[in-house]
Amino acid sequence: MTVPDIPKQQRAAVRHGSGELATTKIETVDVQLPGPGQILVKVNWTGLCGSDKSLLQDDWKGFGISMRPETQGIAGHEGAGTVVAIGEGMHKRWKIGERAGIKWIASTCGDCDYCATGVEEVHCEKQINSGFSAPGTFQEYCVVDGRYTSKIPDGVSDEEAGPIMCGGVTSYVACKRSAVKAGQWLVLPGAGGGLGHLAIQYARAMGIRVIAIDGGDEKRELCQKLGAEVYIDYQKTKSPADIKDQIMKITTSGAHGVIVTAASKAVYEFAPMYLRPGGTVVAVGLPSDPTLLAGAPPIVLALRRLNIVGSITGSTKDVEEALEFTSRGIVHPILSKGKLEDLDAWVKKLKAGQIVGRAVLQVAA
Numbered sequence: 137m138t139v140p141d142i143p144k145q146q147r148a149a150v151r152h153g154s155g156e157l158a159t160t161k162i163e164t165v166d167v168q169l170p171g172p173g174q175i176l177v178k179v180n181w182t183g184l185c186g187s188d189k190s191l192l193q194d195d196w197k198g199f200g201i202s203m204r205p206e207t208q209g210i211a212g213h214e215g216a217g218t219v220v221a222i223g224e225g226m227h228k229r230w231k232i233g234e235r236a237g238i239k240w241i242a243s244t245c246g247d248c249d250y251c252a253t254g255v256e257e258v259h260c261e262k263q264i265n266s267g268f269s270a271p272g273t274f275q276e277y278c279v280v281d282g283r284y285t286s287k288i289p290d291g292v293s294d295e296e297a298g299p300i301m302c303g304g305v306t307s308y309v310a311c312k313r314s315a316v317k318a319g320q321w322l323v324l325p326g327a328g329g330g331l332g333h334l335a336i337q338y339a340r341a342m343g344i345r346v347i348a349i350d351g352g353d354e355k356r357e358l359c360q361k362l363g364a365e366v367y368i369d370y371q372k373t374k375s376p377a378d379i380k381d382q383i384m385k386i387t388t389s390g391a392h393g394v395i396v397t398a399a400s401k402a403v404y405e406f407a408p409m410y411l412r413p414g415g416t417v418v419a420v421g422l423p424s425d426p427t428l429l430a431g432a433p434p435i436v437l438a439l440r441r442l443n444i445v446g447s448i449t450g451s452t453k454d455v456e457e458a459l460e461f462t463s464r465g466i467v468h469p470i471l472s473k474g475k476l477e478d479l480d481a482w483v484k485k486l487k488a489g490q491i492v493g494r495a496v497l498q499v500a501a
Contacts, residue, residue: 142176142220143167147501148275149479151209155194160274160479165208167277170223175282177236182273182476183214183299184495186330186399187240187422189483191268195424204269213240213266215273216288216297217500226282235288236280237459238273239301240449242266243281255451273298274476276499286455291463299330299469299494300458305450307334307397308458310418311342313447314393318343321391323383323410326398327364328355330494331420335395336362337467338458347383347391358470358492376406383410390415396430399423408432408442416443469494 149160215238245262327348340363348364351371390412399421461467470493
């Protein structure tokens with residue numbers, strides 16, 4: 137193993153407390169060196185995902201999902217940085233100085249039926265997840281599985297690559313899961329947010345016509361700039377039914393697909409009503425309320441032959457494809473930049489819906 141100048145200790149944002157009152161504090165922790173099959177990445181930038189906020193504040197406790205002790209209180213799963221140490225068995229795959237992207241799925245078993253397909257490893261039951269069951273990217277140095285870590289191509293900066301590790305690939309795969317084809321209509325509630333603004337770009341790159349739904353003139357400007365053909369400001373509508381009426385007027389028979397990134401009850405209730413017969417709702421946003429359901433009355437689903445599907449993250453191949461859009465200059469995350477020291481303040485902004493685009497935090501000093 138080649139080891140350049142690597143400090144024995146590092147800065148990390150460590151979680152304290154639980155629930156909505158949980159906070160993070162910058163602490164000094166040990167730097168771990170990679171073992172067989174692993175690499176050590178110096179994290180330069182990390183995205184801040186809504187899932188990070190949900191894990192830090194126990195939003196999904198009702199589903200039995202909480203940060204595990206193995207994380208050592210360090211969340212984060214959208215990291216981008218430089219390889220500084222290589223473990224046994226990884227020298228053919230990685231070189232010191234290469235850039236690497238750290239994802240939600242940090243490692244998979246490689247042997248189960250899902251892993252064997254080469255495209256379904258997201259369902260591996262033995263997977264390890266950054267910031268959930270292993271220390272995440274809210275630290276300066278992160279040990280990761282060298283086999284599963286993504287190579288960042290030229291033309292993609294570290295601050296852009298971080299958010300693509302989760303937000304980008306999630307939006308890209310959701311567009312594919314919607315089964316909407318070029319020239320057809322896709323509705324994106326929450327279009328001006330971290331996932332939505334990326335979904336607009338991937339959809340447009342696929343030739344899909346986009347109806348963006350969000351609130352305010354700032355979001356309108358962003359969505360239209362990114363290629364949304366229509367913008368509906370929910371703040372200026374009388375009711376969710378009014379949004380449905382506008383969509384029907386624009387599309388004649390309804391949209392071909394809806395990707396729900398906004399984790400709200402009203403959106404999930406009405407999303408199926410935006411569709412034409414045979415259309416698809418893609419559930420992406422993850423509400424904290426375990427009683428909230430995605431769908432429609434069975435008679436509506438049956439008579440209109442609607443599809444309700446879920447989507448979360450993507451395979452290593454999906455990440456490679458999502459990064460390629462950026463390397464080709466087609467998709468670029470709109471970034472709100474901060475520093476790791478201000479993580480709690482950015483979590484509050486995220487919770488309040490005050491971030492346009494995607495938040496990304498500088499980690500390396």
